[in-house]
Structure formats: C-alpha cells, structure tokens
Amino acid sequence: xxxxxxxxxxxxxxxxxxxxxxxxxxxxxxxxxxxxxxxxxxxxxxxxxxxxxxxxxxxxxxxxxxxxxxxxxxxxxxxxxxx
Amino acid sequence: xxxxxxxxxxxxxxxxxxxxxxxxxxxxxxxxxxxxxxxxxxxxxxxxxxxxxxxxxxxxxxxxxxxxxxxxxxxxxxxxxxx
Amino acid sequence: xxxxxxxxxxxxxxxxxxxxxxxxxxxxxxxxxxxxxxxxxxxxxxxxxxxxxxxxxxxxxxxxxxxxxxxxxxxxxxxxxxxxxxxxxxxxxxxxxxxxxxxxxxxxxxxxxxxxxxxxxxxxxxxxxxxxxxxxxxxxxxxxxxxxxxxx
Amino acid sequence: xxxxxxxxxxxxxxxxxxxxxxxxxxxxxxxxxxxxxxxxxxxxxxxxxxxxxxxxxxxxxxxxxxxxxxxxxxxxxxxxxxxxxxxxxxxxxxxxxxxxxxxxxxxxxxxxxxxxxxxxxxxxxxxxxxxxxxxxxxxxxxxxxxxxxxxx
Numbered sequence: 030x031x032x033x034x035x036x037x038x039x040x041x042x043x044x045x046x047x048x049x050x051x052x053x054x055x056x057x058x059x060x061x062x063x064x065x066x067x068x069x070x071x072x073x074x075x076x077x078x079x080x081x082x083x084x085x086x087x088x089x090x091x092x093x094x095x096x097x098x099x100x101x102x103x104x105x106x107x108x109x110x111x112x
Numbered sequence: 113x114x115x116x117x118x119x120x121x122x123x124x125x126x127x128x129x130x131x132x133x134x135x136x137x138x139x140x141x142x143x144x145x146x147x148x149x150x151x152x153x154x155x156x157x158x159x160x161x162x163x164x165x166x167x168x169x170x171x172x173x174x175x176x177x178x179x180x181x182x183x184x185x186x187x188x189x190x191x192x193x194x195x
Numbered sequence: 196x197x198x199x200x201x202x203x204x205x206x207x208x209x210x211x212x213x214x215x216x217x218x219x220x221x222x223x224x225x226x227x228x229x230x231x232x233x234x235x236x237x238x239x240x241x242x243x244x245x246x247x248x249x250x251x252x253x254x255x256x257x258x259x260x261x262x263x264x265x266x267x268x269x270x271x272x273x274x275x276x277x278x279x280x281x282x283x284x285x286x287x288x289x290x291x292x293x294x295x296x297x298x299x300x301x302x303x304x305x306x307x308x309x310x311x312x313x314x315x316x317x318x319x320x321x322x323x324x325x326x327x328x329x330x331x332x333x334x335x336x337x338x339x340x341x342x343x344x345x346x347x
Numbered sequence: 348x349x350x351x352x353x354x355x356x357x358x359x360x361x362x363x364x365x366x367x368x369x370x371x372x373x374x375x376x377x378x379x380x381x382x383x384x385x386x387x388x389x390x391x392x393x394x395x396x397x398x399x400x401x402x403x404x405x406x407x408x409x410x411x412x413x414x415x416x417x418x419x420x421x422x423x424x425x426x427x428x429x430x431x432x433x434x435x436x437x438x439x440x441x442x443x444x445x446x447x448x449x450x451x452x453x454x455x456x457x458x459x460x461x462x463x464x465x466x467x468x469x470x471x472x473x474x475x476x477x478x479x480x481x482x483x484x485x486x487x488x489x490x491x492x493x494x495x496x497x498x499x
Binding site: 120121122168171173189190192193194 | 312
C-alpha cells in the first residue's frame with residue numbers, strides 16, 4: 030500500500046519534510062508509527078511522545094487505533110492552536 | 113416640597129403628561145403614589161398594579177420604600193426593554 | 196467616553212476598527228448588534244419606537260460599562276444605543292468588548308447585554324397591523340441577570 | 348459558502364454588513380475577532396506564523412459551521428481564518444453569527460470559537476527575541492469543548 034504521509038508544525042520540522050510517500054503494510058496508524066520509528070532516528074524523535082501528536086486519516090481527525098485499509102492520506106501534527 | 117415627576121412609556125400615556133411638578137409632603141415613593149392615586153382617576157389607573165411599575169429617584173433605580181427627603185426628581189415607568 | 200445614546204445610526208465596522216486602531220495588545224474583540232426584526236411573536240412589525248430617559252440613560256449605561264471593566268480585564272468597551280423611530284433591519288444598539296483573552300471578551304459582552312435589557316431606561320413600542328403596543332419585559336431577561344450575581 | 352481560509356486580511360465591518368444586507372429578520376448579530384497580540388506569557392511577540400492543512404482545514408471549518416447551524420436557529424454564520432505571517436495588531440480570524448435572539452447568537456459564536464481552537468488544523472508559531480516557538484495547546488481550550496457535549 031502506498032500512502033501519502035503529511036507532517037505539520039514541529040513534527041514537520043523534526044522529520045524534515047512536509048510530506049512523503051510511504052510504502053507500508055501497516056494495518057493501523059499505530060502500526061505505521063511503529064514502522065516509521067524503526068526507520069530513522071528523526072522519526073523516533075518526532076514520535077517519542079504520542080500524547081502530543083494528533084492524527085488525521087484522509088483529512089478526518091481520528092485515533093492511533095484507526096485502520097488504514099483504503100486510506101490514501103495520513104497526517105501527523107501537534108494539538109491544534111487555531112482561532 | 114416641590115418634586116419634578118416624570119412618566120415614561122404607557123405610564124406617560126395613561127397619565128397624559130411626560131412630566132409635571134408636584135407639591136407634596138410624601139416621605140417615601142409609596143406615599144407619593146398613594147397621594148397621586150387619590151388625586152385623579154388617571155393616576156389610580158396608571159398605578160393600579162405596582163408590580164409592573166418601576167421607579168427611579170434622582171435617576172437612580174430604587175424601590176417604593178425609598179425616602180424622598182432631599183429628592184428633586186422621581187420617575188415612574190414600566191420594566192425596561194432596552195438592548 | 197465609551198457610552199453613547201443617539202438618534203442617528205452608527206457604523207458598526209468603523210466603531211470596531213476604532214476600538215483596536217493603533218493597538219497591538221488586544222487578543223479578542225467581541226461585538227453584539229441588536230437589530231429591528233420584522234416580526235415578534237408571530238405578528239408583523241412595521242417599525243419600532245424607542246423611548247428613553249435622557250440623563251438617566253447615560254448614567255445607567257456608564258455604570259454598567261464601569262462594572263464590566265471592574266469585573267473583566269477589558270482594554271476597550273463600547274456601548275452605543277439609539278432611540279426614536281426605527282424600521283425593520285435597522286440597528287438598535289451595539290456593545291463591543293476587547294480583552295487579551297476570548298472568554299473575558301465574550302463574558303463581558305453578555306454581561307453588558309443582560310444588564311442593558313433590564314436595567315437601562317429604554318422602552319420599546321412595536322408598530323404592526325393591529326396598531327402600536329409596548330413591548331413587555333421578558334421574565335427570561337430578568338432571570339439572565341441572576342447569573343452575574345454569583346461570586347466570581 | 349460561509350467558510351473561508353485565506354492569506355489576505357478581511358474587512359470585519361464589510362463582512363458583518365454583508366451578513367445582514369437586505370434582511371429584516373435578524374435580531375442579534377454577534378462577532379468575534381482574534382488579533383495578534385504583542386506579548387504572550389510575558390514574552391514580547393514580534394510576529395505570528397500560522398500553518399494549516401489545506402483541504403482538511405476547509406472541511407473541518409465547514410463541519411463546525413454546519414454543526415452550529417444544527418444546534419441553533421442561525422440565519423447567517425461566517426468563519427474566516429487567515430494563514431501565513433502576521434504582525435501584532437493584525438486580524439487572525441473572525442466568526443459571526445446571526446439569529447432572531449441574542450442567546451443563540453452568543454452561544455453559537457462561543458461554540459464555533461471553542462471548536463476552532465482545538466479542532467481546526469491550524470498551528471501557531473510565535474516570533475520573539477529568543478527566536479520562534481510553536482504555541483502549545485492550552486488544557487483550558489480542550490476543557491472549553493466539554494461544555495458543548497452535554498445534551499441540550
């Protein structure tokens with residue numbers, strides 16, 4: 030499965046790119062995070078404390094247990110600070 | 113004592129004048145109302161239900177038990193509907 | 196002076212722009228504008244007449260405004276209230292509050308409105324097909340005041 | 348469409364005038380405007396950077412706006428949110444709500460703000476003498492959401 034993965038705010042800075050294409054067999058967001066963490070130090074650093082990371086699958090806020098079957102886009106970002 | 117007495121909204125309409133000068137020895141607002149009531153039918157009518165009448169002495173909202181000593185202006189009106 | 200009682204209309208956008216002009220310390224600006232509706236309780240309304248108590252009105256609004264400033268950290272606060280004859284769609288009044296934080300700005304604006312409704316000497320008369328009638332004060336408006344008497 | 352995400356500034360007065368233009372059924376118009384402050388937590392702020400998630404932002408705002416319309420009898424509802432670099436004193440965003448009655452207009456505006464703060468994909472970075480830092484989400488903002496989940 031080929032996923033478009035996006036990073037925002039300090040997650041983008043730590044990982045070093047705003048988006049990338051990831052080939053993965055991850056079943057859930059949590060699986061994808063685990064896979065990225067083992068890939069390179071910068072991912073391990075960015076995902077070191079998931080309490081301060083939020084996730085959206087196909088532009089809908091969701092949890093780390095969300096399934097990735099059929100998903101095209103996953104985004105990781107800190108808690109939002111709009112308004 | 114010479115008081116300037118003002119009436120607003122339907123109290124003004126029932127009494128027929130927006131303001132008048134009243135010579136009175138009334139000690140409180142309630143005494144003044146009692147005095148006006150005996151004066152003419154239109155006052156008795158206007159003051160028939162005091163639950164729907166509010167009073168200000170010298171432009172400060174107050175109760176019917178407020179003393180009139182030293183007062184210059186008394187106003188009667190229905191509950192306010194600003195905003 | 197940030198309280199005005201006037202017959203003429205006001206320019207909401209210009210008032211709000213003036214409140215924050217040249218300032219960089221305001222974080223939140225809230226405004227409320229009251230407008231004449233074309234109906235009330237199912238009856239058509241062709242116009243509104245606003246009577247007030249000149250002298251007391253200005254005092255009452257200044258007192259309400261000053262109390263809001265005591266309760267919340269407001270950087271600006273404005274009350275404009277019209278009187279006279281107004282047509283449906285016209286602006287009746289506005290309040291605006293500016294504060295570093297949104298909750299203070301919202302609360303102060305609601306406080307001003309609740310007090311204006313029941314404590315400022317204005318009386319509304321609605322004109323409709325059956326003639327003119329004085330608008331009754333709503334128990335709801337009196338009840339809305341109660342929430343501000345709790346100790347903060 | 349009553350949700351806009353844009354880099355450019357907006358004209359608050361013109362937006363509010365447009366909401367009520369030609370209408371005579373609105374009784375209450377509430378607006379909230381968020382502005383860039385020149386300080387935060389005691390530190391000077393020389394500018395703000397707003398990053399967002401194009402595509403998701405518009406969807407999230409439309410969803411929030413639609414939920415407000417479901418909950419309150421709104422005759423008009425507007426959200427405008429900027430992104431990019433802003434200087435102290437500049438407008439960040441606005442919401443406006445119009446309703447026959449004031450309580451609905453106030454509540455809907457507060458609801459929109461509470462959801463915008465924590466559920467719309469915007470991130471703020473403050474620039475100051477010590478460099479730039481991402482603004483932390485406040486627990487207070489998350490808590491503010493809770494009041495809207497109670498059954499009405």
